[in-house]
Amino acid sequence: MTKYPNIFSPFKVKNMTIKNRIIMPPMGTNYAGQNGEINNDHIKYYEQRAKGGTGLIIVENAAVDFPLGSNGTTQLRIDHDSFIPALYRLTERLHKYGACVAMQINHSGASAVPERIGCQPVSASNIPSKTGGAIPRPLEKKEILDIVEKYGKAAKRVQTAGFDAVEIHAGHSYLICQFLSPIYNKRSDEFGGSLENRARFARMVIDSVRAAVGPTFPILLRISADELLEGGNTLEDTLKILEYLNDEVDIFDVSAGLNDSLQYQIDNMNLPDGWRSYMSKAVRDKFNKPTITTGNIRNPEIAEKILAEGQADLIGIGRGLIADPNWVSKVKNNQEDMIRKCISCNIGCAGHRIGLNRPIRCTVNPDTINEDAYKNKKVNKPTNVVVIGGGTAGLEAACTAAEVGCTTFLFEQKPYLGGLAKEISKLPDKNRISYLPDYLVKRAEKLKNLIIYTGTKADVKAIKNLKPDVIVNATGSKPLLPPIKGLLERIDKEGEKLYSIFGLLNNIDKFKFKNLEGKKIVVIGGGAVGLDVVEFFAERKAKVSIVEMLPMLGRDLDVITKLSMMNIIKENNVDVLTETTLVEVASDHFKVKKDDKEQNLYFDYGFVCLGMRPENSGLEELQEYFKDEAVEVINIGDSARTRKIIDGMGEGRDILLTLEKIGAM
Structure with missing residues (x-):
């Protein structure tokens, strides 16, 4: 008997029976073809999640009107019958694993990008869908009726x-939302003004869809239950609006947020598991209809509790299923400790798709399409791999090498594994990052051909004795501390109040329990690490200043984290000094310079976070010693170039390419 009876109970609505309560909500991928058709890699991506036991997969939003209603560079389309055959191949494949499959249909309205669609976007009014977005033109009534009809035709294609x-x-912030929300809808006709009028377009779309698919085909409606912006719909407003939309809806998919509150739509890292389940409960209680809840749900205990307490009927795990498509099967088979949990970093998924128009990737999952297919290949001869460094890149390389049959040795100088990811996760708002090193360590412990030496510095002689075929240098990075007057002699020194990021992390408990209200904190460096420090102290009511040499903060941050950080800075009145250079460090102040003018910034605690630099001091010796041997020496992760965890993880998995190069695969 499973310890999660609610998760693994079937659920029936109309003519659809879902085998368990875990659903994959719709998430854009940029995997589709240039013309909006689904392709083989795209199908394989969804197949992995069906194979992993997911009860219902809701395929990402497909445009009902092209190009006007398209919102992505390679978004799926459902505006023409020609897309039906490939989509049928998808449903046919997923059904083989017992998964139910739905498709989300959508019109982007003002969220469309003019350069991509070749014309001005449309909306309820002339209000952009986000700050700085394109100004749309208001739809005329005839156009509204035409789009309503297109929704119905698209739904029929979905069914077919x-x-x-x-x-x-x-x-x-898509078209229907642009009619529902008072932020966007400024119309004075029958589609604007009152709640009933703002709901009219959505009501017509639902009726059009129902007429097309018949009475027994389930219709889901995804809503932003609380828009979480001043002037937007609150949960109470939405409950009133849904009185006009309830008929013919079988399941409410309860989400939150708009484009300008994106960190609540695509959840920021520090939001707790299931944080928005109160919204789905409110909808469920009022309308006595099934609801889906989502929101950073990583742990099955939380999912079970939400179901048991009647807060929702179905649990949406989105990014968590990108990270580990086998989430459901691992929970069912008592392998929870081996779930590769999403760390909510939003870098490979939202950051790639929304910020960079790339296909999605995942920090913790180096292959979102093929998953564990590499394990089916094995080395064709005895092969020894030595990995130096037990951070995330080194652990991924060591585990991957061992999983394909290499005898693998891992050296870590510290008494524990996990590297910088383990250290950064000591910050309370970054604790989810610890999921990754914790998973990698558990994965490593299960591999009998992976021998780990912690608290051990790897030297050439020890490595030589292991007869390596491949040596992986993954020794990470250290803080960048330029030779600025007063810096090196004071930072992280006894009696000083000047810290690097490691100085903060090594004293994190002292700072967590200290009364910091009103204390002057000055942070030098406006990159990711500096902003993490700002977040920590701003939330403790300190008086925080941040200094950055560039014209902007967080240049390399993903779109979600950047939006969240900018809100923290605004809400906590953080003093921001951009285009400002550190010139000297004293025990109680920094001397900085902007436009040839110098000033002193006094602090109770100062932090210098100017980035990280590779730590690869032993690499040259390794390369020199083994240059005449038949040994491949590679340098990966931050020890090659300081970047994000996603880059090191990818390079760790790429040990497979090195094994192919030496003819071992």
């Missing part, structure tokens, strides 16, 4: 392609 249900997207 073998899907089990259809979801209408009425949230997240």
